[in-house]
Amino acid sequence: MKRPSVTSSAIPLITAMIAVAAVLLPIFLADTPWPVGARDYLQENGFGDSGAINLVSAIYLGYRAFDTLGETIVLLVAVGGTIGILTRSGAILAEGYTNPDTVAGIDSSEEEIPSFSLAREKRKSHALRTHLLEVVTAILGPIVLLFGFYVMLYGHLSPGGGFQGGVVVASGIVFLGLGNRMESSTKLTQAAVLGRIEAAAFLLLILASISGILLGKGFFGNPLSRFTAVPEGFIIMLNAIIGLKVGAGIGFMCIAILGRER
Amino acid sequence: MSLEDMVFLPVVLPLLGAALALCAKVFLTGRASRILEYTGVFIGLGLPWLFFVYITPMMYAGQAVSGVIGAWHTGVGIMYRFDGLAYLVNILGFSVAAAAWVYALGAGPKGPSFSSVFLIQTASLAAAIMTADLFNLFVCLEVLGIASYVLIASSDKPGAALASFSYLMVSATAMVFFLLGLYGLYRLTGVLSYEGIASALNQLPDAGGPVALVSLSLIVAAVAMRVAVMPLYGWLPDAHALAPHAISAVLSGVLIKTPLFALSRVLMLMPAGASAGQLMGYAGAVTALAAVVIALSQKDAKRLLAYHSISQIGYIVSAWGAAIQVGTTTGAGVVLMAAAFMHAFYHALFKGLLFLSIGTTVDRAGERNVYVLRGAGRILRAHGERFPVTLICFLIGALSISAIPPLNGYASKAAISYALKGTPHYYLLFAASIGTVASFIKLSRIFWPTPKGSAAVLDDVPAAIPWPIHLSQIFLGLLCVIGGLAAPALFAFVLRLISAGGADVAISLKFYSSGTMIKTLIITASGVLLFLGAITPKGSALLKRVRERRRDFEGLFVSFALGTAALAGWLLL
Numbered sequence: 011m012k013r014p015s016v017t018s019s020a021i022p023l024i025t026a027m028i029a030v031a032a033v034l035l036p037i038f039l040a041d042t043p044w045p046v047g048a049r050d051y052l053q054e055n056g057f058g059d060s061g062a063i064n065l066v067s068a069i070y071l072g073y074r075a076f077d078t079l080g081e082t083i084v085l086l087v088a089v090g091g092t093i094g095i096l097t098r099s100g101a102i103l104a105e106g107y108t109n110p111d112t113v114a115g116i117d118s119s120e121e122e123i124p125s126f127s128l129a130r131e132k133r134k135s136h137a138l139r140t141h142l143l144e145v146v147t148a149i150l151g152p153i154v155l156l157f158g159f160y161v162m163l164y165g166h167l168s169p170g171g172g173f174q175g176g177v178v179v180a181s182g183i184v185f186l187g188l189g190n191r192m193e194s195s196t197k198l199t200q201a202a203v204l205g206r207i208e209a210a211a212f213l214l215l216i217l218a219s220i221s222g223i224l225l226g227k228g229f230f231g232n233p234l235s236r237f238t239a240v241p242e243g244f245i246i247m248l249n250a251i252i253g254l255k256v257g258a259g260i261g262f263m264c265i266a267i268l269g270r271e272r
Numbered sequence: 273m274s275l276e277d278m279v280f281l282p283v284v285l286p287l288l289g290a291a292l293a294l295c296a297k298v299f300l301t302g303r304a305s306r307i308l309e310y311t312g313v314f315i316g317l318g319l320p321w322l323f324f325v326y327i328t329p330m331m332y333a334g335q336a337v338s339g340v341i342g343a344w345h346t347g348v349g350i351m352y353r354f355d356g357l358a359y360l361v362n363i364l365g366f367s368v369a370a371a372a373w374v375y376a377l378g379a380g381p382k383g384p385s386f387s388s389v390f391l392i393q394t395a396s397l398a399a400a401i402m403t404a405d406l407f408n409l410f411v412c413l414e415v416l417g418i419a420s421y422v423l424i425a426s427s428d429k430p431g432a433a434l435a436s437f438s439y440l441m442v443s444a445t446a447m448v449f450f451l452l453g454l455y456g457l458y459r460l461t462g463v464l465s466y467e468g469i470a471s472a473l474n475q476l477p478d479a480g481g482p483v484a485l486v487s488l489s490l491i492v493a494a495v496a497m498r499v500a501v502m503p504l505y506g507w508l509p510d511a512h513a514l515a516p517h518a519i520s521a522v523l524s525g526v527l528i529k530t531p532l533f534a535l536s537r538v539l540m541l542m543p544a545g546a547s548a549g550q551l552m553g554y555a556g557a558v559t560a561l562a563a564v565v566i567a568l569s570q571k572d573a574k575r576l577l578a579y580h581s582i583s584q585i586g587y588i589v590s591a592w593g594a595a596i597q598v599g600t601t602t603g604a605g606v607v608l609m610a611a612a613f614m615h616a617f618y619h620a621l622f623k624g625l626l627f628l629s630i631g632t633t634v635d636r637a638g639e640r641n642v643y644v645l646r647g648a649g650r651i652l653r654a655h656g657e658r659f660p661v662t663l664i665c666f667l668i669g670a671l672s673i674s675a676i677p678p679l680n681g682y683a684s685k686a687a688i689s690y691a692l693k694g695t696p697h698y699y700l701l702f703a704a705s706i707g708t709v710a711s712f713i714k715l716s717r718i719f720w721p722t723p724k725g726s727a728a729v730l731d732d733v734p735a736a737i738p739w740p741i742h743l744s745q746i747f748l749g750l751l752c753v754i755g756g757l758a759a760p761a762l763f764a765f766v767l768r769l770i771s772a773g774g775a776d777v778a779i780s781l782k783f784y785s786s787g788t789m790i791k792t793l794i795i796t797a798s799g800v801l802l803f804l805g806a807i808t809p810k811g812s813a814l815l816k817r818v819r820e821r822r823r824d825f826e827g828l829f830v831s832f833a834l835g836t837a838a839l840a841g842w843l844l845l
Contacts, residue, residue, distance in 0.1 A: 023826055026833035030449075033490065033840045036482040037456040045462020048348055055345070073348045076341045080399070080411035083287075083392055084418050090385060091422035095433065205298040213291040220284050222342075223277040229284070230342040 061242030062166035071171070071245045075230050079219060082252055086212060089259040096266050147185040155182035155198075162253030166242045172249040176256025183261035187268055204262040211255035218244075218251060275330075279337045279354035279402065281323045282362050286395035289316025290388040297384035309384045316391040317370045320398075324363060331359045332765070334772040338404065351404040351465040353537070356769030357613075361401040361533050364617045367751065368525040368624045369394045371744040375628050376518035378738035379635065381426045389426075390522075393419035397526060400534045406454050406491070407464045409534060410447065413498065417443050420527060424515040435510035442507050442828040443497060449836065450494035456487030470541035479543040482844060489840035491538065492548050493832065498531040501552065501589050502559040503831040505582050506823065512578035517631025520574065524581040524627060525620035532585075532592060533613070539596045544843050546597050551842045553593020557697035560586030564707035568714065568806060569815035573630050573640050576715055577623070580673065583704060584619045588612050590697040591688045604691075606771045607779055611691040613766055615684035618755055622672035622681055625748040629666040632741055633718065642715055647722035656736035663719055665745040670712045672752050674799070675705060677784060677792060680752045683759030686788050690781045702795070709799025710806060759783050 060068035162175025222231030292312030336355035400412035425436040461472035539545030567579030595608035672681035
């Protein structure tokens with residue numbers, strides 16, 4: 011089959027680029043004064059409403075917590091979908107293991123099985139693993155985990171929060187997973203455990219969002235305001251739940267990509 | 273529980289069900305896991321019906337529930353509005369979703385992961401139609417999108433992952449432009465709620481000028497991509513044809529319509545909305561005709577159905593665009609919008625039914641090519657179908673989409689042509705109806721009996737078709753028939769809900785008059801003639817060229833960019 015020449019496929023693309031640029035130009039050239047309504051409102055009432063010094067967390071876990079629920083779900087489904095695709099390609103890889111040609115990685119080039127891992131990584135022993143890596147990651151892992159929980163729980167006071175803290179927790183989990191291989195002293199690197207934490211955190215998040223309804227505070231209302239006058243409790247609670255969910259989800263995905271679970 | 277809390281039940285209950293299904297997957301195994309999963313699905317897809325029944329009288333009286341989520345200050349919180357339109361779209365979504373989930377129980381994919389993603393998708397549909405906040409609409413569309421990419425990729429058909437990927441890429445690109453449009457409007461107005469943006473724009477000199485217009489065109493184009501209006505339809509045929517059958521039914525039935533009706537809330541308020549609606553209406557009418565020509569040329573049974581989804585959404589968009597153009601506060605606008613919803617609802621039912629019955633058939637036959645597959649009725653009988661349920665369901669669907677009375681497609685197309693009478697759209701849709709008849713004659717040929725003995729001999733006794741498949745098909749088939757017979761009453765109900773219980777709109781539409789019958793006869797006869805023309809050598813050669821026209825990945829982005837630019841140019845000039 012004849013491939014279209016470079017110019018014939020470039021012309022529509024260049025036209026498209028020019029069209030997009032022309033459409034976007036007025037938005038970036040706009041010289042109207044910046045709106046100040048929301049800014050002034052947040053400056054005056056943000057802390058009083060939510061109890062969060064970090065007004066960013068007041069917005070995403072207070073005023074617009076429903077959006078955050080949606081974004082959390084996007085992450086949940088994305089992780090689930092990735093795991094699904096990995097599992098299927100993993101099954102194809104597992105078939106490859108039984109075939110000596112594939113392990114050698116030379117003769118099978120004609121019928122290359124589509125997979126997400128590089129050919130060198132298909133070997134059973136990981137030649138690139140060194141003692142240095144194992145010792146350093148094993149020492150750093152718990153510290154990174156601790157820092158992750160700090161970022162998660164202090165999100166209402168300082169930059170950070172559930173999403174950021176969760177990602178740090180996930181990198182701690184990856185460190186633990188890279189480190190102690192055989193003499194594992196943690197269950198945090200087991201995909202099954204991480205999956206359970208993620209599912210439980212998601213259930214807790216949904217329950218937290220509807221607990222306001224049951225306690226007469228409305229959907230995504232602060233359920234704790236019946237028991238205490240301190241408003242930031244709800245933000246801390248949501249940060250902790252989201253952090254656990256994000257940490258477990260991303261950690262789960264990384265562990266699956268590392269291929270630790272067989 | 274107050275009414276303000278209750279309107280969130282169609283969002284919260286599926287999410288709760290999804291969480292339970294996910295827990296069923298990781299904490300339990302075997303029977304206990306299945307029980308928890310089914311409980312979650314019942315909570316998510318069954319319990320919302322109690323709410324719908326409860327709220328019907330209030331909706332009929334024209335009541336709308338609106339407010340800010342979490343009872344925050346209006347300028348910073350998320351506004352929502354649950355009104356007649358949201359109620360109707362929810363009914364559409366939950367009826368097809370229930371049927372599709374039951375079908376998946378028999379035909380796959382199944383399991384707790386599937387159920388949880390499916391429930392999340394349903395929840396995001398309910399959230400998208402009731403939100404009145406532009407950023408929240410973005411989030412809802414993202415959740416909707418990611419759930420559907422995963423569901424499409426869950427098929428084991430070769431190419432499904434690729435179809436899902438190109439859908440993901442083009443729709444993620446469109447959502448970036450949606451965000452840029454959102455930024456443009458926020459830059460001008462400083463608020464995110466639909467009403468806030470509209471009232472702030474009206475106070476600006478020249479209603480925001482070019483910035484407001486290009487921002488609106490970016491948002492409309494991104495949603496039009498999801499709705500698959502021409503020229504932004506390129507991702508749909510692969511995605512809908514390669515997804516598992518149950519997912520195809522939901523994608524075609526529900527997913528391409530909810531963003532459209534959610535967008536109507538924005539356009540009805542915006543200063544330039546009427547003009548954007550007008551262009552969308554034209555695009556819809558052209559889509560209806562162009563897509564049916566491509567559909568007629570297809571040889572893959574499910575791809576043929578997918579192109580028909582584009583064609584039928586064209587009908588909906590043309591009536592919908594005309595409704596936005598004249599404004600839904602006017603009597604004509606209400607009739608147009610009601611006709612658009614009626615066809616959206618009925619299309620969801622009969623297209624869902626068609627996808628399920630064709631899916632059952634091609635799975636049993638192991639052949640999807642409509643030029644090769646014959647004698648499908650015999651194959652189904654060999655699979656233990658004594659009474660030809662699937663065949664009858666397919667016929668109900670095919671006759672519905674071809675607008676044969678008294679089935680539901682006839683009623684909603686009659687409503688659309690009544691509402692659009694005298695416009696250019698009317699003639700384009702008339703021509704599209706002829707093409708629809710012709711291409712369904714072509715598809716029906718898979719059931720044409722073959723001479724005895726020539727059918728493929730099956731080696732062993734095949735497994736019987738599981739009961740959930742039949743149950744869901746019969747459910748949708750019955751709804752199609754009832755929808756057709758009860759169309760006058762239902763149309764009056766929809767009119768009342770769309771007009772928010774206001775003064776009864778005077779309509780002189782007779783669903784079963786001699787004039788409409790003659791029109792149906794003309795369309796059917798022309799359809800038969802067109803089909804006979806299409807199987808002549810010349811016709812086949814022409815269709816082959818249409819089928820094998822060049823389609824590529826870059827084309828998706830080029831058409832999106834040019835479509836957006838055309839819309840922006842239309843609004844500016």
